[in-house]
Amino acid sequence: MRFKQLHTSSLCLLPNRTRIHAQSAAPPRRNTSDFFRSPTTKSLPEPRTKKVTDSDIVKCNIAITTHMRNGQCDVALRLFNSMPRKTTVSYNTMISGYLSNGSFKLAHQLFDEMPLKDLVTCNIMISGYIKNKNLLAARQLFDEMPVKDVVSWNAILSGYAQNGLVDEARRVFHLMPEKNEISWNGILAAYVQNGRIEEARRLFESKERWPVVSWNCLMSGYLKKKRLEEARQIFDRMPVRDAVSWNTMITCYAQNGRMEEARKLFEKSPIRDVFTWTAMVSGYIQNGQLHDARRIFDEMPEKNVISWNAMIAGYVQSKNMDLAGELFEAMPCRNVSSWNTMITGYAQSGDIARARNLFVKMPHRDCISWAAIIAGFAQNGDSEEALQMFIEMKRDGERLNRSAFTCVLSTCADIAAFELGKQIHGRVVKAGYEFGCYVGNALLAMYCRCGSIDEAYNVFKRIEDKDVVSWNTIIIGYARHGFGEEALKHFESMKRASSRAPDDAQNLMRSMPFEPDAATWGALLGASRIHGNTSLGEKAAEMIFALEPWNSGMYVLLSNLYASSGRWVDKKKQHMLKCHSEKLAVAYGIMKIPSGRPVRVFKNLRVCEDCHTAIKHIAKIVGRLIILRDPNRFHHFKDGVCNCGDYW
DNA sequence: GTAGGGTTAG
Structure with missing residues (x-):
């Protein structure tokens, strides 16, 4: 890499031959004359060629920033390329613009091409690596920097925090030559984001004054743990509250079904923005209070796409497609998820024609749109069309993601399309989704449905985080195919898996629902009948009765069981x-x-x-x-x- | 008067 010299005194040699321009702790005030040697004498100006002044360059930089903030990377790039001279700030602006628009590759390319990197450039790139989950590259760049400032340290600290490396974050925190509020907040956030709320609390109490972001951070820690009362105490103790504080607390009440408290706080809130209003709308929707949701929605002073989408999703959830459609038509501007919500809604209500109509009309499709329409056809029994759409999706160049795979596989299961299912399995393996629970379960179901129980068992074995669906599917699979004994065996191991005591909360959550559902009990009941295991059958029937008392099949199966075991019904x-x-x-x-x-x-x-x-x-x-x-x-x-x- | 690090939410 080549560099243009700015301040000779602060240029350093990097180990990998990368030289960067470093700022000293008190950065020298840089002005554009550092970058551009504007003529001091009025030498002959070239006729008809406009002189490039410092302020022209600054104006260009600002314009680039604006374009980048508007997401217009291409416009920014055109401007950038047309600049007769580019400053480090121009490069930095471009790179950070790319990063905030998610174009990591372009950012990296420009970073590599950049003739002169300074401290800010490296700080931008560190945060870019971290956003891209490349902690190693971030750390490497950090280590190579000859001079780091508190921003660099804070960036690497939050990188560790966001990736769950709390102890590493703490080490960084203690090593920092200088700490500011952001550093303190960084270590606090490291605890909070990783569920170590008690440590966060201790740290918080150890220092007198905290900025409002840190109060918010601690509060959100309690909210994540659903400890609403403690969160509320923090909220009440806060010396200053900003929009985030109010929104966080209100949203949390709303999401936990405590609409009365949400409403009280909402009415008291001095700062209501579009988030606050939308949180209330979704809260009412989740709580089944559609009228209240609509009232709030109508009262909203300003709506954005998300508020509209929330209200539409509410109608879709309550199967009120007419009102959903009305709102959709009335929307001033729609995004992909507006279309997707409607497509899903129509598809689920059986109106596949309307769903398809929208799908054809929509300006941009993403993989969710494809998955929605494929699932729509599949659920409405048109498996052929579903598979046709799958093929078109590939033709359209849409990359298959997990949900698309899941959808298509369940379609294969529906029509027992064994050959195609196997082909898709191959692609699943290639994409590396095989071990995931959702795709794995869909594969499993497909093989069970196609009668390939051995293959199903192979898939089952490989699923890393088996959930209740995986277990249920394999048990039902065995039971349906007459392998009653295998089904019972799996049932036993499922019980064992669920009775194991798990330390961390997430595992506990996962294993909690290890309670078979009615369908599984039904399969077990069927298996019991074949094997004449009356006591398990009775137990299964009892469980079904508790889960689905109206399940008529259960009564029939139970009486058959009694009949086959010689008991008269x-x-x-x-x-x-x-x-x-x-x-x-x-x-x-x-x-x-x-x-x-x-x-x-x-x-x-x-x-x-x-x-x-x-x-x-x-x-x-x-x-x-x-x-x-x-x-x-x-x-x-x-x-x-x-x-x-x-x-x- | 332009570029980099912290909290939250639909």
């Missing part, structure tokens, strides 16, 4: 149970319709003794059916005969 009773369960399913379906209606639906409900248990269970799921706690509201059928006509 009254056909009439079996029919009765089935009948009840179907009614309950209908009832449950209605109850899932939003806005508290179910109470009315259930008002005149009559249940027999057996059903009563089921109803109570549903009440538990829904949570607000207080009428069910009043037994006088029910008619109990004592004789075991339930007249379905009396049901409503």
Whole structure:
């Protein structure tokens, strides 16, 4: 690399022959005359050639900054290239612009080409490496710098913090020749971001004054752990609050279903920006309060794409595609996720024609759009079209990501497309997604569905973080293919896996849902029947009853189990149970319709003794059916005969 | 009056 000399005294030789211009601790005031030797005498100006003044260069630099901030890298580059002379600042501006626009490669290229690197250049590049998760390169550059300032140290400190290397971050912190507020905040953030909240707290209490960002940081640490009360205490103690403080606290209440507290804080907040409003909208949506969400949305003084998207997603979630469509039409500007949300919504509501229409019309597609439309066709039973779209997606040059693979594989499973599934498996391996849980599960399901249980087991073995779906799929796979014993074996090892005590919280979270779902219990029930294992079968039926009391298949399977083990079951009773369960399913379906209606639906409900248990269970799921706690509201059928006509 | 390091949120 070649360099232009700026301040001879501060030029240093780097070990790898890289020379950079370093600033001393108190940086010399640089002005553009360092870079441009403007003529001191009025030598003959070239006719018709405009003299390039310092202020021209500065103006260009500023224009580059603006273009970069607007995301117009190409415009910035054109300007940059047209500059007759470029200063270090011009290069630095370009590089940092590229980095903030995510063009790491271009930034790096320019960095390599740059004739003269100074301290700022290296600091920019260090943060670039860190953003790109290349901690080693960042560290190497850091080590090569002949002079570092507090910015360099802070950058490397936060690099370690963001990548979970807390102890390394602490080492850096102690080595720093000078520390400022940002350094202190850096080590605080290192603890907070890595879940070491108690250490963060101790550090925080060890120092008198903290800037508002650090208060925010500590508060968010408690919020991440869902320790809302402690977070609130921090919030209340804060000497100064900024928009982040208010937004963080409000968002957290909203996301944890505590809309009343969110609302109170929202009304008190002196600084409401688009984030605050949108957080309230999404909070209400998540809480099922669509009307409140819409009210806030309508009151919003300023909306951005994200607020619109949030509201549309709310309607899509509650299957109200008409209102979603209305809003979508009314949007002043849309982004890819607006389109994707609508496509997903139409696809999931079975309106694949509309979904396809939008897909064709949308200006830019990303891999989510493709995955949405592929899944849409697949879920609506048009597997051929789904695969056709998959092929078109490849033709379009869209790179396959995890979700696209997952989608397509589940389509293959649907139509038992074994050969294609195998081909895709090859691509999955190539892409290195094989061991991931989502793609792995989809592969597993595909092989199970195609009857290739050995291959399925091979996939199962390789999935690194098996979750409940992986276990359920393999168990169901074995059970469906008549390998009852294998299914039971896996069931046992699943139980063992779930009963192991895990230290860190994440593992615990992962293994918590190791409770088989109704489908798995169903498979086990089926397997038990084949093997005549009545006690496991009864246990399975009991579990299904607890999870899905309306699951009619369970009653049939159970009675078959009894029948095959020689226990006599009254056909009439079996029919009765089935009948009840179907009614309950209908009832449950209605109850899932939003806005508290179910109470009315259930008002005149009559249940027999057996059903009563089921109803109570549903009440538990829904949570607000207080009428069910009043037994006088029910008619109990004592004789075991339930007249379905009396049901409503 | 231009370029680099810290918190949060849709």
